[in-house]
Amino acid sequence: MNLVEGKEQFIQAWGTLGSKWGINRTMAQVHALLMISADPLSTEDIMQELNISRGNANMNVRDLIDWGLVEKVHKSGDRKEYFWAEKDIWKVTTQVAKERKKRELEPVLKVLDQLSNVEGDRNDKNVKAFVEGISGIKRMATNADKTLETMIKAEENWFFGAILKLFK
Amino acid sequence: MNLVEGKEQFIQAWGTLGSKWGINRTMAQVHALLMISADPLSTEDIMQELNISRGNANMNVRDLIDWGLVEKVHKSGDRKEYFWAEKDIWKVTTQVAKERKKRELEPVLKVLDQLSNVEGDRNDKNVKAFVEGISGIKRMATNADKTLETMIKAEENWFFGAILKLFK
DNA sequence: TTAAACTTTCAATAATATTTGAAAGTTTAG
DNA sequence: CTAAACTTTCAAATATTATTGAAAGTTTAA
Structure with a gap:
């Protein structure tokens, strides 16, 4: 080629x-x-x-x-x-992470905050399913947000090195 | 609400x-x-x-x-x-990671493999820019692939716990 | 076997997203 | 200042993607 x-x-x-x-x-x-x-x-x-x-x-x-x-x-x-x-692919990746975090993750976190205080009988299984679903998603979104933050601040070698070592 | x-x-x-x-x-x-x-x-x-x-x-x-x-x-x-x-949001996340890895990341890795042996004079700055660009992307894609693999196999608490501890 | 209940398909249609290109806008050299 | 060189805008056209709904396909109870 x-x-x-x-x-x-x-x-x-x-x-x-x-x-x-x-x-x-x-x-x-x-x-x-x-x-x-x-x-x-x-x-x-x-x-x-x-x-x-x-x-x-x-x-x-x-x-x-x-x-x-x-x-x-x-x-x-x-x-x-x-x-x-920019040709440094780690910089490209963290820049994209930064932008998507700001543009897409943060707005969702805001909505989730509002949704978690929906009124209703907590014994109603429908209410329960909703509240539990939302709170799980919120927890995950918050973790993802923090992880991206960590990644954005990290150096490529250090970051991947640390992650890959997690399983050794 | x-x-x-x-x-x-x-x-x-x-x-x-x-x-x-x-x-x-x-x-x-x-x-x-x-x-x-x-x-x-x-x-x-x-x-x-x-x-x-x-x-x-x-x-x-x-x-x-x-x-x-x-x-x-x-x-x-x-x-x-x-x-x-599935309502367990960690399972949802890892399932999506698994599918996207298979559907989108792996095919790209294949293409990158083929691209890295492009013929041409390594002193030509255009060839050099191409080869270096591709190899950087390949390295990143490989790391992303391994990270997803790690994540797919992990438990939520263990995984996020380990990542968040990276900075403490 | 058969007909009712249900699921799937797919060609036509609608909705959405992207692209064009010419006109309007901006900058700069002289 | 002004006209050439260049950049940006945006309404109209095109291309892409999603949706509909009726027909075809499938399953099951009797």
């Missing part, structure tokens, strides 16, 4: 993976492309490599910037903006 | 969360409904509670069964099938 084929395959695979995790396929592809590019790319480069429109390229790059995965780069003597992606 | 309102809110919240993680909103709602129901529900119950069609209810329940989150239950003296969801 040569470089061009390899890139193509990786971009497709990353796009497919992203779409299974609720991430826009094109956004994941732009991310993939930037991650394996030696140099920052312009919007035009991205449009050309992925065969997408200017608007689409712009929108997805901006989203990646919002996620903290991509940065704008300016080359001296050039008015164009270039885009560069 | 009363029980009916609480249920409604939880079902909506779970559906929203699911859709952000690449899970069909309705499937997540069916799961939510079953998790907080004291007794197993029939297809008709589900149709009525969520205002969805028979086909939709059937399809999503079947998917949940495929994911190992829901089971069929038969009541004696009744030909209808009823559906019951």
Whole structure:
């Protein structure tokens, strides 16, 4: 397999993976492309490599910037903006963890808090099932939140080393 | 808040969360409904509670069964099938981890293996960026795979206890 | 065996999400 | 200032995904 084929395959695979995790396929592809590019790319480069429109390229790059995965780069003597992606995969992972924690886990924790004080007869099995279900989920969500927090602060080697050692 | 309102809110919240993680909103709602129901529900119950069609209810329940989150239950003296969801949230979590590992992580690991032996001049910075990018991702994916494996085999208390202690 | 009760399928439809591209907006060199 | 170079926006078009509901399939009681 040569470089061009390899890139193509990786971009497709990353796009497919992203779409299974609720991430826009094109956004994941732009991310993939930037991650394996030696140099920052312009919007035009991205449009050309992925065969997408200017608007689409712009929108997805901006989203990646919002996620903290991509940065704008300016080359001296050039008015164009270039885009560069973080390539340290541990940093990418913790950044994604951080964002998803903030965007998705924390809002759920808020809702769960409100739900746990539903009124009703605690002897009613329906009430009981609800309250127990919610409290279990809340406990799990809180643990997940703390675990992500730990992970976000950790170093890759230390973190995985510690986890893998758990079973030795 | 009363029980009916609480249920409604939880079902909506779970559906929203699911859709952000690449899970069909309705499937997540069916799961939510079953998790907080004291007794197993029939297809008709589900149709009525969520205002969805028979086909939709059937399809999503079947998917949940495929994911190992829901089971069929038969009541004696009744030909209808009823559906019951696992309520132990740790079991739910590890089951989801197991399935996603199998469905999404393992296929990616296979692709990454193929990609890491791309031909080309290792002094070419483009080849270098590609090979280094891929190898970093592969290392991370392998670690994630092992961590999930550890988690799947663990007990909730032991697992979170150990992780949270990592920082004390 | 058969017909009622129930479950599953799937083509058509609807809903949702993504993409385009041209127009509007912004920045900068001269 | 102003026009070229570049970026962003967004309504309309397209593509993707989910849903419906009636027909087909299956099971079981009698």
